[in-house]
Amino acid sequence: MIFALTVAVCAASVLLMVLAGIHAFRDRLINDLVLGIAAVVFLGTAAQVVVGLMRMSAIEDGSQLATFVSYLVTLPAIPLLTTFLAIKDKSRWAMGSVAVGAFAVLVMTIRLQQIWNIHG
Numbered sequence: 001m002i003f004a005l006t007v008a009v010c011a012a013s014v015l016l017m018v019l020a021g022i023h024a025f026r027d028r029l030i031n032d033l034v035l036g037i038a039a040v041v042f043l044g045t046a047a048q049v050v051v052g053l054m055r056m057s058a059i060e061d062g063s064q065l066a067t068f069v070s071y072l073v074t075l076p077a078i079p080l081l082t083t084f085l086a087i088k089d090k091s092r093w094a095m096g097s098v099a100v101g102a103f104a105v106l107v108m109t110i111r112l113q114q115i116w117n118i119h120g
């Protein structure tokens with residue numbers, strides 16, 4: 001894993017979480033800024049998938065490897081699906097789901113980095 005990429009994904013996820021939370025609180029729909037930040041989060045997680053899959057042989061523990069790979073391959077789906085939901089569903093709760101999805105990306109990215117630091 002590339003530490004700078006992890007930090008960038010975490011920072012973008014926090015920004016997305018806060019912005020989507022504000023939009024949900026104010027009952028606003030998704031706009032271009034939220035969509036752009038979600039795209040940055042998605043592209044960062046997609047880059048992590050490529051890097052992580054290329055370097056996953058460094059993790060020798062089977063259970064840690066399974067956790068690492070499962071987090072890694074599901075990570076890009078979260079911002080993609082929650083953003084799609086926010087586009088289709090025109091309610092406050094759609095933006096709330098984007099905020100929760102961004103929080104999930106943040107936690108899973110930190111966990112990926114923890115696993116990598118132990119074994120990488």
